[in-house]
Amino acid sequence: MSEKTNKYIEVEARFRKYLLANDLRQTKERYAILKTIYNMEGTFTVDDLLNMMEIQRFPISRSAIYTTTQLLVQANLIIRHPFSSSTAVFERIEDSSPRSYQICSHCHRITRIKGRDLAEAVGAYHPRRFNVSHRVVYIYGICPKCEQILNKRLKQLSVTE
Numbered sequence: 658m659s660e661k662t663n664k665y666i667e668v669e670a671r672f673r674k675y676l677l678a679n680d681l682r683q684t685k686e687r688y689a690i691l692k693t694i695y696n697m698e699g700t701f702t703v704d705d706l707l708n709m710m711e712i713q714r715f716p717i718s719r720s721a722i723y724t725t726t727q728l729l730v731q732a733n734l735i736i737r738h739p740f741s742s743s744t745a746v747f748e749r750i751e752d753s754s755p756r757s758y759q760i761c762s763h764c765h766r767i768t769r770i771k772g773r774d775l776a777e778a779v780g781a782y783h784p785r786r787f788n789v790s791h792r793v794v795y796i797y798g799i800c801p802k803c804e805q806i807l808n809k810r811l812k813q814l815s816v817t818e
């Protein structure tokens with residue numbers, strides 16, 4: 658069995674436990690959505706999931722996806738990234754290893770920070786009487802592309818003044 662399959666079995670068991678503990682229905686749609694998420698890499702939106710389910714010829718409603726993604730967030734199996742854009746962006750979290758991201762406040766582009774220093778510092782923090790499920794750090798700023806555009810605009814403004 659591959660490592661990926663093992664991970665999925667573990668995640669599915671955690672979702673089952675969550676549904677049972679909260680007296681929620683275990684539907685084949687909910688498990689199909691979870692499986693699809695674990696076959697995707699990186700961030701995704703509700704539309705991405707709808708497309709993927711369509712490709713797999715698994716008919717599903719948008720509302721079923723909304724409900725299930727909410728449940729998965731509550732079950733700590735996916736995170737919803739805190740963007741100011743109106744579209745919700747999710748990502749799976751299959752383990753407790755710290756994650757850090759940089760977000761451009763201008764274009765809302767999110768990039769995973771792969772450096773070890775930040776991950777180690779965040780991972781070393783152990784709060785008292787609080788059971789950590791996952792660790793996520795966001796660093797906000799301006800990406801080089803947006804900075805270039807903004808600088809260009811500023812230059813144009815100073816020329817016309």
Ligand SMILES: [Zn+2]
Pocket residue numbers: 761762763764765766799800801802803804
């Ligand atoms: Zn940007």
